[in-house]
Amino acid sequence: MxxxxxxxxxxxxxVRIALGLKGITYQTEGVNIRIGEQNQLAYRRLNPVGLVPTLIGDRGDAHGQSLAIIDWLDRAYPDSALIPASGDARDRVLEIACVIACDIHPINNMRVLRYLTDELKISDEQKNNWYAHWVKQGMSAVEQLLKRNSGRFCVGDSPTLADCCLIPQMANALRMNCNLSGYPRCLAVWEACQGLPAFIAAAPENQIDKISA
Ligand SMILES: N[C@@H](CCC(=O)N[C@@H](CS)C(=O)NCC(=O)O)C(=O)O
Known part of the structure; x- marks a missing residue:
């Protein structure tokens, strides 16, 4: 893969967290989105939306959209299930994952931030305010949703798709200097996840395609 x-x-x-939690070995090929490699024809043939990631399966099959990729992995590699098959747990996992992946992340994505600065000519300060505003809205909602949970992770005592979404969102927010101290439940989940090898291995600072600044 x-x-x-x-x-x-x-x-x-x-997706890196999900692959790690399932113990799947894979190769990484860096796509530098800062210089537009996601828009090159060869990449767009694999992933027409022009966003990372894309997972290439062992048969050469290309999969896009992180949530769909994780769902596919969960069905192809059922051990260490990340999306509960049924019941309340399934509903809660998907609800938290969707708040992050559908409500927070898309409006703070690089192409949106670039449009705001390059086309609409907002200042860096305004851009940062935009970013922090949507993080605050979304993280407050996740914090409320975590009140339903008594386990160590977002839903229960083992990591799920919800944790695969929450930790990267928090890492992004911290990178953008957002203050997360008002979200103690999210921070507790963050601590629990930082103790797991799959989350450590998946962190941006541990990637071979890491580039500075
Ligand atoms: N819904 C997509 C979002 C993917 C996405 O937004 N990827 C970002 C990086 S996190 C990207 O490729 N950005 C490039 C750009 O904004 O042009 C998914 O979950 O895979």
């Missing part, structure tokens, strides 16, 4: 990804892309980070 090969993961086409960028070291500090949070959507790529989600």
């Amino acid at each position: 090969k993961l086409l990804s960028f070291f500090n892309s949070s959507a790529s980070y989600r």
